[in-house]
Amino acid sequence: MDTKENIHRLASFSSKIREVTLKRLQEVPEDFTHWRLNNTAMSFAQIVQHLIHVDELFFSLAESKENEFQWTLGSEEPHVAIDKTTYESMLEKLRNFQQKRYTVICSLDTLKINAVITGDNNEKTTLWWFIMRKVLEHEIYHRGQIAAYLKVLRGEQLEF
Numbered sequence: 269m270d271t272k273e274n275i276h277r278l279a280s281f282s283s284k285i286r287e288v289t290l291k292r293l294q295e296v297p298e299d300f301t302h303w304r305l306n307n308t309a310m311s312f313a314q315i316v317q318h319l320i321h322v323d324e325l326f327f328s329l330a331e332s333k334e335n336e337f338q339w340t341l342g343s344e345e346p347h348v349a350i351d352k353t354t355y356e357s358m359l360e361k362l363r364n365f366q367q368k369r370y371t372v373i374c375s376l377d378t379l380k381i382n383a384v385i386t387g388d389n390n391e392k393t394t395l396w397w398f399i400m401r402k403v404l405e406h407e408i409y410h411r412g413q414i415a416a417y418l419k420v421l422r423g424e425q426l427e428f
Contacts, residue, residue, distance in 0.1 A: 271378045278399065279373035285407055286366040289319070292414045293359060300421060301355045312417065313350050315410050316358045323365040326403050329385055329395060330372050336386045339402065373399065 293316065301313045310318065321340070328334055350358075381396045393401075 271381075275376055275381060276374055279370045282373055282399075282404060283366055283370045285404055285411070286362065286369070289407055289411045289414070290359065290362060290366070292411055292418065293362075295418055296414075297421065298352065301352075302349050303417070303421065305417060305420065310413075312414065313355055313358070315414060316355070316362060319407055319410060320358065320361055320365065322403060322406060323362075323369060326399065327368065327372060329398065330376065330380070335383065337398075339388050369403075 293312065296312045302311045304311045304314075325337055325339075329337060376395070381394070381399075383395050384392055385395055385398060386392055387398075
């Protein structure tokens with residue numbers, strides 16, 4: 269399998285991840301977009317905003333000559349209540365970013381996907397590793413968080 273084919277498979281995997289994330293977010297009860305497990309946890313709305321920020325960071329790294337990034341944890345953002353219309357527009361942005369992320373990943377060539385980028389504490393990594401860890405794995409983590417929150421809201425027993 270050649271590099272371009274692998275990049276296309278990565279882009280498809282990225283789209284599937286977002287598809288399931290959006291499916292989970294559609295299950296959030298209308299009046300619970302600001303619900304948090306505790307005072308230090310992110311609400312559903314904060315998770316959505318955080319995923320948007322991560323996509324925007326990825327787009328910035330992939331579409332420019334930018335090779336440095338600052339990683340900001342979502343739980344450090346202040347808890348702000350947003351209205352239903354704003355939340356729906358945030359979900360729409362996630363849907364749109366699904367296609368954009370697919371397109372951007374597909375456009376990467378061997379040189380760009382293997383480009384070295386620098387994060388916090390002068391941490392060096394490649395754009396490929398950033399996509400895998402900071403974008404895809406990170407979204408899967410938050411999707412699990414969303415699923416667990418939904419179980420709590422429904423009164424289901426969490427299994428460990």
